[in-house]
Amino acid sequence: MKRTLYDADHDLFRETVREFVTREVAPHRERWEQAGLVDRSVWSMAGSLGLLGIGAPSEHGGGGVADYRYRMVVIEELCAADSASFNAGLSVQDDLVLPYLIDLGTTDQQSRWIPAMCAGTAIGALAMTEPGAGSDLQRVRTTARRTADGWILEGQKTFITNGILADVVVVFARTDADAGARGFTLFLVDTTTPGFRRGRKLEKLGLRGNDTAELFFDGVVLTDADVLGTVGAGFGHLMERLPRERLSIAATSLASAQSAFDWTKNYVRDRKAFGTRIDGFQNTRFVLAEIGTELDVAWTYLDRSIAFLNDGELSAVDAAKAKWWLSDLQQRVVDRCLQLHGGYGYMLEYPVARAYADARIQPIYGGTNEIMKEIIGRDLVR
Template sequence: MEILEEFRDMVQRFLQQEVAPHYQDWEAQKIMPRGFWNVMGQAGLLLVDFESEYGGAEASFDVSLMVQEEMCRAGYHALASAYNIHANIVAPYIANIGTDEQKQTWLPGMASGDIVTALGMTEPSAGSDLAALRTRADRDGDDYIINGSKVFITNGIHADMVVVAAKTDPSLGSKGVSLFLVDAHLPGFSKGKKIDKMGQHSGDTAELFFSDVRVPASALLGSAGRGFGYMMQELPRERLGVAVQAIGHVQGALDMTVAYVKERQAFGQSISQFQNTRFKLAEAQTELAMCRALMEKCLAKFYQKKMTVEDAAMLKYAATDMQVRLISECLQLFGGYGYTDEYPISRFYRDARVQTIYAGSSEIMKEIVARGLLGR
């Protein structure tokens, strides 16, 4: 715990010194600079829970989650989302499934920030329904040829490598899905323009296109046809990351709301003295504490390798639903000022909304939980 708090202090200082002076500009420019990945790498923030041979700090998984929590608490949700994909999702895919050659090829560069990565799952016609993928990877001798497209890809513009889900045997449905580590500089790989979004404006989100992209068989991640299973295997960690972002974001919104209502005067008194204000804040604090307890319970199960897909779905649904509702309540307490960009709570509100959509929509999370209860 002491080590975790030492890392937390370091992360907070880093965010204050390296992010706070620039974040408004990044939001206005609608993209984070590519070079900031190297800044994070030099600070030792990328792949913190990985072995030193790959450039990691050999810290615990708690530290990786804490980095995302502090980013969101400070209001840098777009940065946390980018970090989650790169360090908390793509890196474990390679570490848990990849060959020694693949680990040596990609992980050190990911730790330094020289290599930025993305996860290519979502398609224009297949969002949460990953079994409906249309991107194909056809075997051609010692290579695979990939054709298709991906959309809403976090880190898509800056990506140097993308973990791509593609059908290697379309006749088998979800059992015909495979994963590939695709070098983004290969011929036939192209990136669409950055997608403008409702929130997380500085987040790098793009559409990716594959036109006869030839990759060697060594780019196959794991075994052919087992991609869907690998995705299910990695979902608990991914959704822990999304949940801790939600918790950190609500904590940040609550902190600034408490400070605001103490200062704001109405009808001759601080609005913190109105019963409605006090009850709303009490409700938010209580629900946040309950959601944090669920997250800690799931994290304990994750360490014991007992966290199920249903556990992850419940946590993701509960945390992100809480996030959207409670930040809306916080904004309400700011009154008209909450609707202006002068106060960060407006950005918190915009940035939160996507959390119930990506990494599996709330509706899909409920369906997963229901299947666990009732069967199919």
Template sequence: MFPRSMFESEHEQFRESVRKFLEAEAVPYHEQWEESGQVDRSLWRKAGEHGFLCPTVTEEYGGVGVDFRYNAVITEEISRLGLSGLAGLSLHSDIVVPYILNNASDELKQKYLPRCLTGELITAIAMTEPGTGSDLQGIKTTAVADGDHYVVNGAKTFITNGQLADLVIVVCKTNMDPEAGAGAFSLILVEADSEGFQRGKNLKKAGMKAQDTSELFFENVQVPKQNLIGDEGAGFFYLMGELPQERLSVAIGAVASSEGILEHTVNYVKERKAFNRPVAAFQNTQFKLAELDAEITAMRVFIDRCLELHLEGKLDAVGASKAKLLSTELQGKVMDECLQLHGGYGYMWEYPVARAWADARVQRIYGGTSEVMKLIIGRSLIA
């Protein structure tokens, strides 16, 4: 494997602990979770007990306040083992909780963060709506001020952790002026036991079958005004500030998943025979594997550099878009080529490559589609 300078000895010790935990507590149950459509809540509690949730949360809120490399280690090990049902853990730690940690009042942090660390509170973020997709400025969910509350009305879809979430960040309009532009949107924390909040069905997906994904509905949900994250009208700017980390997290997982499936495929073609020879003996197989290995190595170096930049506070929207675009497009190619090398068996769900192939497809959609990534990069070139 190409040497990496990104991680220090303590990160590698942490990686070993994460891997052992996942192999013991997740791998044996993942197929069962695929059938039930969601991960058992007990895994969240166990992950919290081992310190595998929200590593960057600071000590004053019950955390350890380490850097994002620890998050990266968790995402890599989940992805390398093909545990797509645990994507919600990364969303919780890498995406949702940072909105609270970086932008919410101290009162909200004290109220929610300690329980996010233990797995007692599972979080989600509700951005996407029916008909809006990647167009965040097309959001129609509203939060209308009424005394010391907001009244939230609207619908969201494709919400990761939607079935299990106890706390949801809802992206909504608080300013109905058509001229308000990006200043129309705010982020509000809604507790799942609030009257008027309803979960839709657990959506059936082409992949990531163990990860719960839902519709959410808000009908006259009263939320205390103190549950506003940061300033009213600043929601869109908070979203833009956190998106680079979200897209980097997706990219980190894409590369680790590609590495894991390439390793599976190398082992498979050494054992599988065709025409009385191991499949690995054919030049076409060797050339395909060589090409994928070289491209994954190059991508690993690039994503590690993006991680370095993020730790330095220098990873901007364009850099994160490049990371997500290139890594997820390569992931799709790796899965397709590796499945092909498995032949008919590659299309069978019991083989890791089939699951990984199906799971990978959404990587080019959520967190901003590949087309949106190209728009961001393209606009930066001609600005």
């Protein structure tokens, strides 16, 4: 199916992205997977080519283009090159951290961090999840206590993407134990601040090239200038920006599923069994027909969701539907693609095996798919 989402400008941008991925990303993927860490140099290279901060204001070094289709091109090309780990890091930077700074940051916060993040010389992370609080963010125990001069931040975060490389972390903390959802605030924490420390670089099932870490805040002294947005409005700030985060996960899920399907079509064309190409068997063609049709339908839905986001009309419910359905579809697609590879699909030297491991996190982070169904269900029965 021919997609109509893109125009000539996006096609030109894709050429730049594809060249960058081919030259600077793909040759290093295996080394990054083994190290559990992506080279910082590739971040600055991406920044120099205008691949970071696409939607950030041009006066801060960004692309100044509020068109998510450009981000979608980056996601597609990284997934096609079996570079899901680097894609995860870039998505946190461009789809989570930068939007918080653009929408909520003070002039000083923006001028300090946005240009560096767009250039790839600074890397950002978002610290919400804790050992005892994942999708249920109101159970967060990290606290920021008021002092005469500012705040004292105490607590622990875990499963933080970009946690090892991060130069700045957006931290979600409780600031008023008696105020319910109005008792949380966001803070910008420079990782050179005394009291901040990194814990383990976590060993994961998939996305092994991305640095996921524990973070600790041991009496970190902050000032009011480190507050991001409004004191007490942190929970609302998160809820307002979750649709973009969840659409980013949905977009990655579908791009990854499409890549696994493309690899599989090539494999069954070249591989033989019982003297016949695997794609010569009716069962293989039926499986390919099912997957191809499901992907075509899914792309239509995602393209519409991107149009809604660009128009400022993507609701939390719309994003929940996209995140749930497309990440769930990814699981089914990659599983069937691996099956068509036979025993080789179980070998990590084949990209479909790595895609199988990488895919499993998609229904979990950004809010579990069970939470997505609850959001959708509440909207249907309220």
